[in-house]
Amino acid sequence: MFNSSNYAWLVSNLFKETSLGLD
Structure with a gap:
């Protein structure tokens, strides 16, 4: 039940x- 939008x-x-972590 996992759609492409999610x-x-x-x-x-x-x-x-x-x-953000790399920066």
């Missing part, structure tokens, strides 16, 4: 968190 949001959020 998956895209999670990936985007994870990428944002990773970017």
Whole structure:
């Protein structure tokens, strides 16, 4: 029951968190 919208949001959020961590 995992739709692509939620998956895209999670990936985007994870990428944002990773970017902040690296910066």
